[in-house]
Amino acid sequence: MSVTVRIPTILRTYTGGQAEVAAEGATLADVIADLEKNHTGIAARVLDDQGKLRRFVNVYVNDDDVRFEQGLETATPDGAGVSIIPAVAGG
Amino acid sequence: MAAQTVASTTETTVDLGPAAALSCRECGHRVPLGPVFACEECFGPLEIAYDFSAYDAEELRKQIEAGPANIWRYAPLLPVPADVADKPNINPGWTKLVKADNLARELGVEAGKLFVKDDSGNPTHSFKDRVVAQAIEAARVFGFTTLSCSSTGNLAGAVGAAAARAGFRSCVFIPHDLEQGKVVMAAVYGGELVGIEGNYDDVNRFCSELIGDPAGEGWGFVNVNLRPYYAEGSKTLAYEICEQLGWQLPDQLVVPIASGSQLTKIDKGLQELIKLGLVEDKPYKIFGAQAEGCSPVSVAYKAGHDVVRPQKPNTIAKSLAIGNPADGPYVLDIARRTGGAVEDVDDEQIVDAIKLLARTEGIFAETAGGVTVGVTRKLIENGLLDPTKTTVVLNTGDGLKTLDAVAGTGLTATIRPNLDSFREAGLA
Numbered sequence: 436m437s438v439t440v441r442i443p444t445i446l447r448t449y450t451g452g453q454a455e456v457a458a459e460g461a462t463l464a465d466v467i468a469d470l471e472k473n474h475t476g477i478a479a480r481v482l483d484d485q486g487k488l489r490r491f492v493n494v495y496v497n498d499d500d501v502r503f504e505q506g507l508e509t510a511t512p513d514g515a516g517v518s519i520i521p522a523v524a525g526g
Numbered sequence: 527m528a529a530q531t532v533a534s535t536t537e538t539t540v541d542l543g544p545a546a547a548l549s550c551r552e553c554g555h556r557v558p559l560g561p562v563f564a565c566e567e568c569f570g571p572l573e574i575a576y577d578f579s580a581y582d583a584e585e586l587r588k589q590i591e592a593g594p595a596n597i598w599r600y601a602p603l604l605p606v607p608a609d610v611a612d613k614p615n616i617n618p619g620w621t622k623l624v625k626a627d628n629l630a631r632e633l634g635v636e637a638g639k640l641f642v643k644d645d646s647g648n649p650t651h652s653f654k655d656r657v658v659a660q661a662i663e664a665a666r667v668f669g670f671t672t673l674s675c676s677s678t679g680n681l682a683g684a685v686g687a688a689a690a691r692a693g694f695r696s697c698v699f700i701p702h703d704l705e706q707g708k709v710v711m712a713a714v715y716g717g718e719l720v721g722i723e724g725n726y727d728d729v730n731r732f733c734s735e736l737i738g739d740p741a742g743e744g745w746g747f748v749n750v751n752l753r754p755y756y757a758e759g760s761k762t763l764a765y766e767i768c769e770q771l772g773w774q775l776p777d778q779l780v781v782p783i784a785s786g787s788q789l790t791k792i793d794k795g796l797q798e799l800i801k802l803g804l805v806e807d808k809p810y811k812i813f814g815a816q817a818e819g820c821s822p823v824s825v826a827y828k829a830g831h832d833v834v835r836p837q838k839p840n841t842i843a844k845s846l847a848i849g850n851p852a853d854g855p856y857v858l859d860i861a862r863r864t865g866g867a868v869e870d871v872d873d874e875q876i877v878d879a880i881k882l883l884a885r886t887e888g889i890f891a892e893t894a895g896g897v898t899v900g901v902t903r904k905l906i907e908n909g910l911l912d913p914t915k916t917t918v919v920l921n922t923g924d925g926l927k928t929l930d931a932v933a934g935t936g937l938t939a940t941i942r943p944n945l946d947s948f949r950e951a952g953l954a
Contacts, residue, residue: 444737491564518735520731521564
């Protein structure tokens with residue numbers, strides 16, 4: 436499954452400044468593992484020491500927040516857009 | 527006390543008063559002052575680290591008391607230049623702390639012990655003017671020309687007004703289905719107002735993506751890339767409450783929770799006053815208030831969790847309808863550390879509380895004020911809030927913005943213009 440991943444500004448040092456990169460994987464966990472293969476160090480920024488999503492990282496597969504889906508096991512269908520976004524507050 | 531100019535890097539110098547750096551609340555990683563909001567190490571929120579080392583408590587207290595009747599009296603404690611009061615800004619704050627004896631009687635609180643901090647008295651009738659005023663100064667320093675935000679309504683109006691006064695372009699984003707009053711109050715200032723088909727969390731996500739895109743270059747999003755500066759504005763609520771109580775800490779505070787930022791910054795402000803010696807150090811309790819239809823922090827508190835599971839909001843309290851509150855975990859920490867609690871009330875209780883505050887104290891609160899008053903009542907009934915202690919309840923916005931919530935309220939009677947009709951209606 437090929438997906439497009441939107442990279443937030445603070446992680447673009449790992450992608451040579453690219454805002455979007457391609458990755459492979461049937462689930463979000465696979466996609467992050469594939470990202471790590473091509474952009475070493477990025478996974479440790481997104482995942483904590485236990486391999487879970489860091490609490491201030493929001494990830495969307497298409498328009499769905501993966502915390503409402505299956506977390507790292509959320510399916511990433513072919514052509515999906517994955518967005519990694521720092522959590523922010525407002526109101 | 528002279529303004530302090532702080533070198534943020536070896537290359538640049540910014541004058542943001544006592545602000546010394548940005549520090550990650552999660553891992554402590556420090557970076558120079560700049561328009562960034564997330565830690566490059568762990569994604570944690572960045573907040574302002576200050577250098578208050580030069581301050582003398584007595585001198586500082588005198589300087590504050592001699593300052594303007596707005597938040598800039600606290601400029602030495604904020605990330606703003608010392609001459610901030612001379613710049614075009616909306617100058618919010620110094621709102622009324624109302625001694626609410628009538629409400630106290632209804633709630634069973636000891637006379638003289640209950641106060642409402644009524645922030646509907648700000649220029650655009652919500653506490654958001656406090657935070658936006660900070661963001662404006664940071665936007666000036668960092669050279670932004672367009673101000674933007676994701677908003678549940680109140681913030682959109684505050685940004686529109688502040689941008690108009692300070693000479694910025696504004697383009698703000700709101701959920702498409704907000705209360706009409708808030709839409710009008712945001713649009714009237716002449717900036718661009720864009721409805722997004724989705725809820726607040728969708729709007730927030732969109733803005734976060736825009737900020738990393740060339741289309742958003744040069745934009746200062748007050749609650750995204752200017753958030754560390756913006757959020758500090760909520761500290762002024764803590765400063766004002768203590769000063770208005772005669773430089774004393776309240777025993778208990780009831781604060782609404784949307785993102786949780788306001789509550790955490792009120793705690794930060796109280797801690798600063800203690801450390802600076804401006805108030806006597808004594809225990810205080812902070813209680814968080816949510817609407818049942820959007821209660822991720824309350825649910826986590828009651829379950830004993832230290833993480834917050836996001837919810838899809840469904841409540842009339844739209845200004846609090848943030849289903850994924852970024853500062854939720856910190857709110858849990860503070861409520862537990864201070865011996866407070868987090869509670870929620872349903873929509874019917876919110877409307878009842880709006881009417882209760884209006885008929886007892888003449889304060890027409892927006893739905894968020896109904897949440898805090900309703901939660902105060904519930905906390906007293908549950909024995910969690912001590913009715914013999916000094917308690918401050920926040921009203922963060924004006925009821926005129928959420929008229930729909932009390933739409934059933936109207937005429938007592940319709941009569942003919944004569945005395946007989948008046949008597950017949952039982953009004954004599």
